[in-house]
Amino acid sequence: MTTQGSQTSAKIFSKKCPYCSTILTLADTKCHACHRKVGDPDKHGIAIIPGKWKAYVWFAVAIGILGGWFYFWKTYL
Numbered sequence: 001m002t003t004q005g006s007q008t009s010a011k012i013f014s015k016k017c018p019y020c021s022t023i024l025t026l027a028d029t030k031c032h033a034c035h036r037k038v039g040d041p042d043k044h045g046i047a048i049i050p051g052k053w054k055a056y057v058w059f060a061v062a063i064g065i066l067g068g069w070f071y072f073w074k075t076y077l
């Protein structure tokens, strides 16, 4: 009935493990072959590696908080 979503390109029903290229389902959050965490598929159908960019974000946040506290401590104590 509805024809929505005609803009989306080829639908991806499976994704590949970025580590060992095992075919996984979209629902998989972990590769059943190499037991590493995998994310959503990119446009090539290859699962992204989760946590890679998050590690950088957390590092930046941690440095920011530490720096902020250090500045606060040096300034007011």
Ligand SMILES: [Zn+2]
Pocket: 017, 018, 019, 020, 021, 022, 031, 032, 033, 034, 035, 036
């Ligand atoms: Zn794998």
